[in-house]
Amino acid sequence: MPTFDVIIQGKTYHVEIPDPGASAPAPAELPRRPRVPVARPAVPVSGNDGDEVRAPMPGTILSIEAAVGQAVDSGQVLCTLEAMKMKNPIRAIRAGTVATIAVQVGQTVAYGDLLVTLA
Amino acid sequence: MLFIGIGAMTDFGPLLSNPRMVLVGAAGQFGIFGVLLLALASGRFTMNEAASIGIIGAIDGPTSIFVATKLAPHLLAPIAVTAYTYMSLVPIIQPPVMRLLTTRKERMIHMSYAERPISQFTRVLFPIVVTLLTGFIAPQASPLIGTLMFGNLLRESGVVDRLVKAASNEIANVTTIFLGITIGATMVGASFANLETLIILVLGVLAFALDTAAGVLFGKLLNVITRGKFNPLIGAAGISAFPMAARVVQRVGQEDDYTNFLLMHAMGANTAGQIASVLAGGIVLALMAK
Secondary structure, eight states: OOEEEEEETTEEEEEEOOOHHHHTHHHHHGGGTTHHHHHTTHHHHTTSSSOEEEOSSSEEEEEEOOOTTOEEOTTOEEEEEEETTEEEEEEOSSSEEEEEEOOOTTOEEOTTOEEEEEO | OHHHHHHHHOOOHHHHTOTTHHHHHHHTTHHHHHHHHHHHHTTSSOHHHHHHHHGGGGOOHHHHHHHHHHHOGGGHHHHHHHHHHHHHTHHHHHHHHHHHHSOHHHHTOOOOOOOOOOOHHHHHHHHHHHHHHHHHHOGGGHHHHHHHHHHHHHHHHOSOHHHHHIIIIIIHHHHHHHHHHHHHHTOOHHHHSSHHHHHHHHHHHHHHHHHHHHHHHHHHHHHHHTTSOSOGGGGGGOSSSTTHHHHHHHHHHHHHOTTOOOHHHHHHHHHHHHHHHHHHHHHHHHHHHO
16 A cells, blocks of 8 residues: 655645555456346346236136246236126236246135236 | 115225215216206206106116106106116217227326225214215105115125025016016007107217216316326216226226226226215205205
């Protein structure tokens, strides 16, 4: 660590300046980060980042139109939720693959319950 | 009798969890007064007859029949036919009016749905309080509201299962059949196949359109007040046709955005519309009785 003696208005100040090389490692490490994102794409595959389709209202699952592993288009019906004697198609918000199906036919769901996850 | 059955079938939960829907239900009755005035303006009907025709705008078969028998029994047949015909046509009459009065952006407004548990106590108290209030404010509506709420009390009390089943199935069905036959029997050619019936048919569809328009416009007002958090389509559900109107709202909303689920909100407005239409019938009776 280089040291300097700085004289200001007759007074001597002993100044230590941390090694420029020592402060550099932080920025120097940043460029190295891209290595982490390289590993990241693996995470969504495990289902953590996949979109979750949740029940928009309480009701009963009348039918399930998709299977785990099936590729679905945006807008494709995933399952039918019956509420107030009305069949409501629950559609995929985006194209993807069905990762998990959290409900069974005949199951009663509450508002916000997880129905399907898309990967 | 029929109202007991309807009351036993109705779950006021969606309304109780969102009481401001009462206002929407009130707005959905505009057609009654609009058509009442139009019928008077046509010059072919007396005040009582005009009121009976206006009540078609309640979009409630039993209410229309009840009011017509009291005020203008000779018009019962055309009024009943008109009310029931258009009620089954709600999914055809409403959507064009709804689309005409809203922008695509408005139709796509999502509404947050908060499920608020309603205590059994509130559920039981509700029919009792409404009956008492009606008795004080509009006694003429008591027979209508009273039976409706009595049926609902049976349901919510949870201790008279057999009565609830009987009311919502057998009693309601038997009454409907008798009602249909009795009214059908009054449709004598001379009193039914005439110009008045035609005019009533036209006024009836106007009443439905006016109800829908008023509801949607009121929904737009609510949307302004809540700063864009109220989908005006819900306003169209403020009529009595249950649960048809709510389904229509859900369907029209989904046409533009399939991730939009308005059904539960619309159900609240729809139940409010049911009560409001019965109340409106009572109020019209009260006004005419004087």
